[in-house]
Amino acid sequence: xxxxxxxxxxxxxxxxxxxxxxxxxxxxxxxxxxxxxxxxxxxxxxxxxxxxxxxxxxxxxxxxxxxxxxxxxxxxxxxxxxxxxxxxxxxxxxxxxxxxxxxxxxxxxxxxxxxxxxxxxxxxxxxxxxxxxxxxxxxxxxxxxxxxxxxxxxxxxxxxxxxxxxxxxxxxxxxxxxxxxxxxxxxxxxxxxxxxxxxxxxxxxxxxxxxxxxxxxxxxxxxxxxxxxxxxxxxxxxxxxxxxxxxxxxxxxxxxxxxxxxxxxxxxxxxxxxxxxxxxxxxxxxxxxxxxxxxxxxxxxxxxxxxxxxxxxxxxxxxxxxxxxxxxxxxxxxxxxxxxxxxxxxxxxxxxxxxxxxxxxxxxxxxxxxxxxxxxxxxxxxxxxxxxxxxxxxxxxxxxxxxxxxxxxxxxxxxxxxxxxxxxxxxxxxxxxxxxxxxxxxxxxxxxxxxxxxxxxxxxxxxxxxxxxxxxxxxxxxxxxxxxxxxxxxxxxxxxxxxxxxxxxxxxxxxxxxxxxxxxx
Numbered sequence: 001x002x003x004x005x006x007x008x009x010x011x012x013x014x015x016x017x018x019x020x021x022x023x024x025x026x027x028x029x030x031x032x033x034x035x036x037x038x039x040x041x042x043x044x045x046x047x048x049x050x051x052x053x054x055x056x057x058x059x060x061x062x063x064x065x066x067x068x069x070x071x072x073x074x075x076x077x078x079x080x081x082x083x084x085x086x087x088x089x090x091x092x093x094x095x096x097x098x099x100x101x102x103x104x105x106x107x108x109x110x111x112x113x114x115x116x117x118x119x120x121x122x123x124x125x126x127x128x129x130x131x132x133x134x135x136x137x138x139x140x141x142x143x144x145x146x147x148x149x150x151x152x153x154x155x156x157x158x159x160x161x162x163x164x165x166x167x168x169x170x171x172x173x174x175x176x177x178x179x180x181x182x183x184x185x186x187x188x189x190x191x192x193x194x195x196x197x198x199x200x201x202x203x204x205x206x207x208x209x210x211x212x213x214x215x216x217x218x219x220x221x222x223x224x225x226x227x228x229x230x231x232x233x234x235x236x237x238x239x240x241x242x243x244x245x246x247x248x249x250x251x252x253x254x255x256x257x258x259x260x261x262x263x264x265x266x267x268x269x270x271x272x273x274x275x276x277x278x279x280x281x282x283x284x285x286x287x288x289x290x291x292x293x294x295x296x297x298x299x300x301x302x303x304x305x306x307x308x309x310x311x312x313x314x315x316x317x318x319x320x321x322x323x324x325x326x327x328x329x330x331x332x333x334x335x336x337x338x339x340x341x342x343x344x345x346x347x348x349x350x351x352x353x354x355x356x357x358x359x360x361x362x363x364x365x366x367x368x369x370x371x372x373x374x375x376x377x378x379x380x381x382x383x384x385x386x387x388x389x390x391x392x393x394x395x396x397x398x399x400x401x402x403x404x405x406x407x408x409x410x411x412x413x414x415x416x417x418x419x420x421x422x423x424x425x426x427x428x429x430x431x432x433x434x435x436x437x438x439x440x441x442x443x444x445x446x447x448x449x450x451x452x453x454x455x456x457x458x459x460x461x462x463x464x465x466x467x468x469x470x471x472x473x474x475x476x477x478x479x480x481x482x483x484x485x486x487x488x489x490x491x492x493x494x495x496x497x498x499x500x501x502x503x504x505x506x507x508x509x510x511x512x513x514x515x516x517x518x519x520x521x
Contacts, residue, residue, distance in 0.1 A: 053409055054137035054490040055428075056092070058119060059420050060102030061480035066121055066131075068093040069476065070138060070157065070490070071418075071428055087428060087474035090155040092138070093162045095131065098123030105486045106178035106186070108200070110135055116161070117488070118200060120186060122175025128188055130165040130203075137490040170196055170205050173233060181239045187246075191233030195248065195259075207264045214252035236292045241299040249290030249304070256290055256304065258317075270317050279322055279381055280309035296336045296348050301364065303350055305331050310352065312364045312384070321367045321382045323350065330355035333403050337361070340413060341437040349387060349436060351417075353401035359390035359419065359429070361469060363440050387439040388469030390417070390429050395468070399423040403485040410489075417470075420485035424478045431470040439469070 053073045060066055074086045100123050108118040119131040138157045173191030180186055185206075186198040195209040213232045231252035238247045245267070246259040254277065258268040272288060282288040292305035301320065304311045308330055310323035325331065334352035350362045367382035391397040399421035407416040417429040 052137075053412075055407065055416070055418065055487055056133065056135070056490050057405075057418055057426060057485065057487045058105060058107070058133070059426065059478060059480070059482045060097075060105050060121060060484040061478070061482055062101045063480045064096065064098050064100060064102065064123070065480065066093070066095040066097045066102065066105075066119075067091070067478050067480060068095075068133070068162065069426070069478075071474070071476070072137070073473075085430070085473045088155070089474070089476045090138070090157040092157055092159055095129075095164065097121050097129050098125050098127060100124035102483055103175055104178045105484045106180050107133070107486045107488060108180040108183045108186075110488060110491070111183065112491075118165070118180070118183075118186075119486070120178050120180075120188075122178050122188065122190075124174040126169065126171055126173060126175070126190070128168040128171070128175055128178070128186075130167065132161065132163050132165055134159050134161040135488070135490050136161075166203070168198065168203060170198075170208075176234055177236050179237065179239060181243055187237060187239065189234035189237050189248065191251075193232050193234060193250065195234060195237060195246075197261075209259060209264055211248065211250055211257060214250070235290060238293040238295050238302060240295055241297065247293045247295070247302060249293050251289055252287075254288040256293065268317070276311065276319060276381070280306045280311060280324075281328070282306055291331070292334055294334055294336060297338055298348070303334055303336075305334050305352070307331070310334060310350070311381075312350070319381050321364055321384045323352070323362050323384045325352070325354055325358075325360060326386075327356075329358075330400075332401060335404070335406055337406050337415065337431075338408075339415070339431075339433040339436055341433050347437075347440065349440070350384075351404075351406070353404050353419065355400045356393060357397040357399050357401060357421065358392040359401065359404065359417065361387045361389070361436060363387055366440065386466055387436050388467050390431070390468065390470050391419075391427075391472070395472075397427075399425060402482055405485060405487040407487060407489055414470075416473075418485065418487045420482035422481050422483075424480050424482060426476045426478060426482070426485070428473040428475075429470050430473055435467070435469045439467075 055071045055073075056068065057071060058066060058068050069089055069091050072088045072090070074088060098121070102121055102123050104122045106120045108120075110117050115134060115136050117133050117135055119133045121129045121131070123129075138159060168188075171188065171190035171192055171194065173193075175188060175190050177189040178186070179188075184200050186200055187195065188198065189195045193211045193213055195211070196205050197207045197209075198205050211234060233251045235249045235251060239261070240246065244261055246261050247256055248259065249256045255269055255271040257266060258270070259265070260267045272282075272290075277283075277286075277288050286307070288306075290304050290306060293302060294305075295302045300315050302313050303323075304313065308325070308328055310331060312320045312323065314320050332353050332355065334350060336348050337351045338346055338348050340346045347363075350364060352360055352362075354360065362384040364384055367384050391401075401419050402422050404417055404419040407418065409416055414433050415431050417431060419427045419429065421427070
């Protein structure tokens with residue numbers, strides 16, 4: 001009866017909100033004072049979720065464990081709201097996954113007809129461990145169960161549906177990259193210079209793609225290859241949205257490779273010329289290899305990350321622009337972020353995390369005609385102007401951000417970003433899409449060129465004009481050094497009497513439309 005009442009009440013609230021919007025747009029508008037009271041009482045219907053939002057976060061650590069926790073947002077989200085958002089964290093599982101550090105994670109796409117997803121973890125022990133993770137939010141209900149003893153005093157919400165499935169052992173090196181292009185396929189890349197495509201229905205390896213091992217000559221002096229050996233291994237892979245092409249970058253290679261996923265063969269090799277390497281700060285004694293590669297959601301361009309810079313390529317595999325973080329710092333992760341402001345067309349910006357604790361946002365459409373590298377030499381490749389940042393030394397956050405995840409919440413126009421730092425802190429950010437759209441519509445590239453010549457102090461001007469394009473919602477200290485992170489928004493029925501508090505071990509609810517994990521869909 002409680003569920004029916006809450007459902008009817010929520011439906012009535014939605015109907016009332018729609019009628020109010022129709023009345024405001026077609027009839028007399030209420031006074032400004034009444035609008036202010038209504039905004040404070042209810043919040044904006046587009047910027048506030050209708051019910052509590054629960055996010056499942058999984059972090060891989062140097063301490064060989066997988067730490068799972070949930071973040072429940074119990075009050076509306078709004079950029080202009082001065083009252084702090086209530087976010088409650090609770091530990092859900094702690095798997096002793098590998099015998100060495102966890103290097104990468106991957107989560108299968110979530111579907112409406114399934115209440116589970118597959119979590120894959122790769123480590124330095126050459127194993128790929130598989131887990132079944134429930135997508136139903138846990139029901140936080142006050143019970144008379146005894147308190148679960150914890151040393152840290154954290155809330156514990158255990159879910160017996162989170163369980164281990166098994167391990168895959170078809171690689172002979174450390175696992176560097178894991179991806180789920182679809183729910184039925186798992187793509188893995190390792191330091192044995194192989195990339196494997198595994199079917200999740202029966203965990204059979206369908207195809208193995210082997211990249212050539214780099215030659216001995218021309219090795220950088222700082223690599224970690226053994227004596228009389230060559231550096232080898234796949235650093236990262238990226239699958240085109242059409243699922244027909246794949247990019248890969250490897251150790252000891254100053255190039256990237258394009259693979260045909262239909263035939264499983266090499267399609268092309270793109271070498272990095274000396275001018276490009278010099279523009280991104282890769283000199284004679286640097287590795288000159290790509291660390292990360294990422295396609296945008298439309299498949300029209302892709303980003304390649306070096307150690308301290310990024311290069312944006314078009315669909316013709318030609319460099320479009322450069323991304324040079326200022327001050328100069330190491331790039332750890334990058335992903336494309338799709339923003340949908342109110343009444344505007346969706347657009348994409350590139351977000352990246354740095355060594356000094358910053359989340360930076362760039363638009364690849366607005367660039368400066370000539371870039372300035374650290375040696376004050378002009379580069380013929382345009383340079384992207386930063387739109388804004390999150391965190392950083394100015395906000396008192398200096399820990400390096402190893403990984404992050406971008407989440408889109410229903411009924412919320414502003415996306416959420418979950419970041420994991422090597423100091424063990426997991427932070428939840430709310431991005432201001434309107435502020436980023438304002439920066440895109442009026443790019444700050446006018447001060448980068450002075451009378452047609454490059455300004456040598458362009459990096460200082462760029463650093464001074466950057467603004468915070470969001471705010472921090474909450475922080476959770478895991479106590480472990482984080483290496484990788486994944487997150488998703490949990491969906492499913494929530495108990496009507498949602499009370500977050502206490503330290504009781506509770507069990508999540510269930511649905512009738514459950515499917516078996518690993519079933520090909």
